[in-house]
Amino acid sequence: MIKKLQALLALICLLASAFTATASTRDDIRVGIQLEPPALDPTVTAAAAAGEITYGNVFEGLTMIDGQGQLIPRLASAWSLSSDGLVYTFTLRRDVQFHDGSPFNADVAAYSLRRIIGEGSLNPQKKWFEKISSIETSDRTTLLIHLHQPDSLLPFALALPAAVIVHPDSAATNAAKPIGTGPFRFKSWQKGNRVNLVRNGDYWGKNAILKAASFVFMRSSIGTENMLSEGLIDGLVSVTRATAQFSQRPDYRVIPRRLENKLILAINNGRAPFDNLQVRRALSHAINRNGLLDIYGDDVKPELIGSHLVPSHPAYVDLTKRYAYDPQLAHQMLTDAGVADGRLIKLSLPPTDYGRYGGVRIASDLEAVGFRVELEQVDWKQWLKKVFTDKDYDLTLIMHVEPMDMNIYARDDYYFNYDNTEFKAIWKRVLATRTPHDLNLMLGEAQRKLADDAVNVFLFRRPEENLMHRSLSGFWENSPIPSFVLQDIHWTK
Template sequence: MPHMRKAILIIVAAAVVISGLGFAAVHFGTVVVPARGGTYVEGIVGSPNYINPILCQFNQVDQDLVSLVFSGLTSTDAQGVVIPDLAERWEISPDGLRYTFHLRPDARWQDGAPVTSTDVAFTIQSIQDPGYQGPSELHNLWSSIQVDTPDAQTVVFTLPEPFAPFLEYTTQRIIPSHILATVSPQQLPTSQFNAQPVGTGPYKIAEVTAHYVTLDANPNYYGPQPHISHIRMQFYADDASLMAAEQRGEVAGLAQVLPEDMAILQKSTRLNVYSAPYAGYTMVFLNLNRPVFQDPAVRKALWEAIDRQGLIDRDLNGQGIVLNGPILPNSWAYDPNLPKITYDPKAAAAALDAAGWVDPNHEGVRSKDGVKLEFTLLTNNDDPVRTKMIDEIAQEWGAIGVRVHTQTIDMTELVRDHLYKRDYDALLYGWDLPAADPDPYPLWHSSQISDTGQNYVGYSDPTSDQLLEQARRTSDRNQRVALYSQFQQRFVDQAPAILLYQPVYTYAVDKQVKGLQITPLQTTGDRFRTVSDWYIATRRVLFTDARAKAQ
């Protein structure tokens, strides 16, 4: 018995020791967590002109820097849902005409000045000013909206009529009135502010040179403090120079990876390659004023005759998503039951036969009522991928009896003299969608056919107009989904343009940079949406401390 008691005591003592060791492991063990510090160097093609949120729209480098330096009343999450930013909350009147925003009391400019409603009003009034030098569509959007500031923390927007997408336009980033109040909109493009801006975002400009811009973490930022202390954006003249810099180890990230470079970078042991859908589409604009494109049967046959997945695989290294309608697949308004436009040249040829477009004399081109199915397809000559694509498309259309002449010209001339002036037959080009709200009105409503509108194809369809108008007037998302579903179906039936693909944006970041999250991109700057979570430096802390902080 004494031996039995002794054995039991030994077992109990061992259990206590083991339990104590377990307790110590939990309470006194350490884990690695992100720490503040480090510098992230990203290479990008181009250089900044205006680090200013109301002038940055024409330059990707500007837009990327603005996304780090400035913020708006609201922002959008990865699903395109509007969320608070400088505004902590808002109310919308029952009639949908008044939007009241309440600013965060802790928001500060990077020079320490408080953010007030005066800054918001100043920003919008600068855009509304007739002398505004930024995009006309931004001016047109805000021109009829009244801005009131009942107190320093409150901003009220009054709309002339209900406009369901308006909330998302409050993501417009704000500029400081206390710095720019004496600068007129006409003078703003020449202001030193564009090179040495003061914003409200997670990073602030520290140094600007011809070759790079250095940003420091903003200690006045109202959101989570970034882990990475410094970001340097390094500028290169072209993609070849950027890739050479990567090979030399000059940069820790590439702002964009082109399809032709994918194979090289996917083999890299130093970089992680990230890809995400980008908000826009590449399409063939069809000038519906041309007799050859006034028959929907012709337009739909042209759509069916293009091997779009083949174009993506051959020319983009798979970096694209085939589109079947004007609302992007990652949008809440996308109709997943929309009929798919599949590559079927035999069906396309049969549809042309049925519509009376024939080639009885075997001349290689179809005709109907004296109109030949013959036209010119334009694109910009500085994009080798698009140049290759129009030749491939011309061959595919030629196989069904459509004669196509391809032509490439300078991009500025293409857009200014042909697309904007509606002086073209067919034109292959990309189009960015500036807002996460899926509202297709600007591109497809007949009121936008005028010179200042963006309905560049001249699509005029009373049924589509009615659906788009109703969807703009209601804030009920379920109603908008139903209306947009009908519009998408109508679009497929009418085929006013030939949608090819949604781009996939690809960038690369050194594997030593952790905490990145991949989300769909509304702008290229959205790759920094979670930049406060990125980290390079780490430190060890007690497990219990890390767990308490996580809770």
């Protein structure tokens, strides 16, 4: 009898040991994200979700913004700037290849950059590179970028998802089947469901720890809750009102994620009555920013902003008191500008928490000062086409997630339709700076100009939070670039 008990106990210990080993050596992750991008190539789509999935995982740029917001080398090992500020020389890494075996070299890098700036380019950040006059190579690992005007921000621009390096043989199919140089390879895209990645065993740098990763698209709040409850996903990028309850579960933890996102009520400056400065200023007085701070729930505390830069940036200027909430003043300003009560305007809202909950409050504030507001619910693809590309809108509530993106206000063709020679002159001086001190001074001047012109109603920065299984570690807790970098993520005991 004793021998039988001993044998049974040994079997139980063996099974428990096997279970523990299996649980502690899991090598995959399933991550829930809110939006499915229309394409997986961030060089051809403005959808942030494309970079969320592929940046630093499938695709890499010459430079990279790391988890601390620092500019670091990636496919370029070093770079220098000529004394006149007009030539950047990049030294590229050797022995790097794409996932299909194609080599990476200076010719490929030159092709990628020429593709960004070329005629007919679909690159959403093309304007970042408009100072480039020519690109040449002196050997397989040396790339020279010639400028017709100084651009102190070019190495930063090369770290954006829209500037990742692609190969000429696979560029045309990257939207559906991305091929890059990163630590993960694309495996499959189940439309409406998920994107699957697998580890790149031939990666030039430090190998990823995980063998596989899936980005699962959360189609509804109820579906997200069910998947978390049933353990069908291991975490969620960006906690929402509906999923905040799971932060109390012992098997999950909330991981703060510092992004440079800016929620704005974007205004079509080229469409009446918003082409009138007094009308735009009236909008800034009409919106109760403090009344929007709870749209993500009680646990998320957004930070008010007064221009297009976040409080953590060293150049940030506090302009939050520039337009006090004053609906009576706003109504009078609208009357003085000739805007009659009952003027119909349309507010376009994307399918996000801020769209669902914030849109109703924005509409209420606008109706309180005399407007009649029609809410237009659009999906992400519709927003990109109608609002971002065709500029067919009055107002839209939208989160801008790119860091250091004030350059968009110097673009003639951007969807704000803001065309201001003074701001363009300021931005030209920003690009000509050579020291961080001078750069921050000029960025401060740019912020003040945008606030004075009330280009948009600047609302707040939302502190992002990820909800992840407690046994997962290795996340980038600060991520100025909107991306979910997988390379160091691993399961712990």
